[in-house]
Amino acid sequence: xxxxxxxxxxxxxxxxxxxxxxxxxxxxxxxxxxxxxxxxxxxxxxxxxxxxxxxxxxxxxxxxxxxxxxxxxxxxxxxxxxxxxxxxxxxxxxxxxxxxxxxxxxxxxxxxxxxxxxxxxxxxxxxxxxxxxxxxxxxxxxxxxxxxxxxxxxxxxxxxxxxxxxxxxxxxxxxxxxxxxxxxxxxxxxxxxxxxxxxxxxxxxxxxxxxxxxxxxxxxxxxxxxxxxxxxxxxxxxxxxxxxxxxxxxxxxxxxxxxxxxxxxxxxxxxxxxxxxxxxxxxxxxxxxx
Amino acid sequence: xxxxxxxxxxxxxxxxxxxxxxxxxxxxxxxxxxxxxxxxxxxxxxxxxxxxxxxxxxxxxxxxxxxxxxxxxxxxxxxxxxxxxxxxxxxxxxxxxxxxxxxxxxxxxxxxxxxxxxxxxxxxxxxxxxxxxxxxxxxxxxxxxxxxxxxxxxxxxxxxxxxxxxxxxxxxxxxxxxxxxxxxxxxxxxxxxxxxxxxxxxxxxxxxxxxxxxxxxxxxxxxxxxxxxxxxxxxxxx
Numbered sequence: 001x002x003x004x005x006x007x008x009x010x011x012x013x014x015x016x017x018x019x020x021x022x023x024x025x026x027x028x029x030x031x032x033x034x035x036x037x038x039x040x041x042x043x044x045x046x047x048x049x050x051x052x053x054x055x056x057x058x059x060x061x062x063x064x065x066x067x068x069x070x071x072x073x074x075x076x077x078x079x080x081x082x083x084x085x086x087x088x089x090x091x092x093x094x095x096x097x098x099x100x101x102x103x104x105x106x107x108x109x110x111x112x113x114x115x116x117x118x119x120x121x122x123x124x125x126x127x128x129x130x131x132x133x134x135x136x137x138x139x140x141x142x143x144x145x146x147x148x149x150x151x152x153x154x155x156x157x158x159x160x161x162x163x164x165x166x167x168x169x170x171x172x173x174x175x176x177x178x179x180x181x182x183x184x185x186x187x188x189x190x191x192x193x194x195x196x197x198x199x200x201x202x203x204x205x206x207x208x209x210x211x212x213x214x215x216x217x218x219x220x221x222x223x224x225x226x227x228x229x230x231x232x233x234x235x236x237x238x239x240x241x242x243x244x245x246x247x248x249x250x251x252x253x254x255x256x257x258x259x260x261x262x263x264x265x266x267x268x269x270x271x272x273x274x275x276x277x278x279x280x281x282x283x284x285x286x287x288x289x290x
Numbered sequence: 291x292x293x294x295x296x297x298x299x300x301x302x303x304x305x306x307x308x309x310x311x312x313x314x315x316x317x318x319x320x321x322x323x324x325x326x327x328x329x330x331x332x333x334x335x336x337x338x339x340x341x342x343x344x345x346x347x348x349x350x351x352x353x354x355x356x357x358x359x360x361x362x363x364x365x366x367x368x369x370x371x372x373x374x375x376x377x378x379x380x381x382x383x384x385x386x387x388x389x390x391x392x393x394x395x396x397x398x399x400x401x402x403x404x405x406x407x408x409x410x411x412x413x414x415x416x417x418x419x420x421x422x423x424x425x426x427x428x429x430x431x432x433x434x435x436x437x438x439x440x441x442x443x444x445x446x447x448x449x450x451x452x453x454x455x456x457x458x459x460x461x462x463x464x465x466x467x468x469x470x471x472x473x474x475x476x477x478x479x480x481x482x483x484x485x486x487x488x489x490x491x492x493x494x495x496x497x498x499x500x501x502x503x504x505x506x507x508x509x510x511x512x513x514x515x516x517x518x519x520x521x522x523x524x525x526x527x528x
Binding site: 027031038041047049050054105107108113114186188218219220221223225233235238239240241242243244245246247252278 | 419420442449453464465467468471472474475476478479482483484485486488489490496522
């Protein structure tokens with residue numbers, strides 16, 4: 001893509017979303033102050049809890065505003081210069097003190113539905129989990145808990161995925177489930193950060209970034225789960241699975257598993273391999289590639 | 291040792307957030323608010339009106355049917371302490387219904403209330419984040435007068451319930467939005483798979499395959515997703 005390709009619209013949309021988020025943050029702060037007053041009356045401690053909850057909400061909106069503003073600035077700078085088109089996730093990763101972060105959206109069965117990655121490492125890491133069906137992100141969405149693993153643990157806990165991750169140069173992974181506030185049974189996916197800044201996990205700032213992604217990026221009425229075109233739905237891979245299911249006469253799930261397995265054994269990026277199938281360069285049979 | 295009040299407070303905490311994640315049962319929670327408030331404050335009757343801004347109709351629950359009917363009627367007419375409290379967000383202090391002031395202010399309401407045996411009324415708002423979402427109306431009589439202390443505690447109960455209701459509403463909204471997002475993502479996946487199936491079956495490009503899927507769905511006035519799913523599952527050959 002070249003500068004001018006909708007960049008002005010995207011930058012404008014990001015500024016608008018940032019302004020809306022700041023507005024929401026200040027409304028939540030106002031409400032929190034009101035509850036503070038009510039909490040001063042005797043027997044009304046309950047309002048302290050509500051005020052605290054409102055302040056958390058306000059902080060998430062502010063974090064969201066910062067991410068949108070950061071993206072808007074990047075788009076504007078990119079339009080004036082060169083380099084790769086900015087990704088929304090690049091700003092998320094930077095806020096976590098790393099170049100590599102990925103947002104993975106899953107279905108109720110923890111299957112990956114879409115991925116947005118800040119860089120090649122994050123993208124490759126999510127692809128490994130997609131292919132191998134195991135890894136920190138999958139565990140985070142399955143358990144609803146934050147998963148943190150370093151080098152040795154990575155390799156022990158996920159015998160297939162772990163060594164592949166360390167081979168990418170990853171030394172530490174933190175994966176946080178994106179659950180809606182108060183509802184742990186609804187999990188949209190996870191944010192995985194690779195080699196994050198020390199002390200990030202468990203910090204208030206990190207919780208606010210996760211909250212911002214969940215609430216304002218994914219769930220608000222004006223949310224943009226497409227992340228300005230940065231979300232990858234693996235369309236070509238699904239198309240390839242559909243084709244292979246016809247070629248081998250099996251269910252599409254089996255076909256998808258076969259596509260993944262062949263790409264992995266060939267050491268080829270899944271997308272590239274899938275493109276080869278769709279274009280007719282590769283044809284899979286139950287016995288092997290022909 | 292726990293006082294009856296502490297026990298009551300814990301009942302409401304249980305009702306409103308004890309089973310986190312499960313949707314609230316509004317009638318159970320609000321009936322409990324009305325019945326327990328009455329017991330606690332020793333009032334003659336209590337009623338809860340739930341009517342968030344923008345809602346045309348309100349839900350009314352009460353410790354006894356006639357209090358419910360009175361509060362519902364007042365809501366429909368827009369006259370009485372309940373509608374005033376809901377409109378302004380201000381509590382209505384203990385008011386003697388036999389007083390001249392009360393009669394002048396709510397002529398219809400006062401005669402109905404007195405006929406039912408209520409001589410005092412007070413109202414406390416169910417306060418939401420930005421608006422009043424309902425009202426707790428307390429009725430007293432000669433044998434069961436309203437006390438200041440009781441009204442303070444009534445407000446606390448109203449607050450617990452209001453917070454529970456708000457949380458429940460947000461929860462509901464989150465669930466709906468999360469469901470919509472998952473639906474959009476899985477639909478896309480199924481449609482891409484169907485394109486692949488069709489492309490392989492008929493040696494088409496992906497664009498051609500999509501045009502056929504869409505054309506079939508339109509011609510038969512069916513959802514694209516349903517058609518795609520049947521193609522993927524081999525139940526429909528196009």
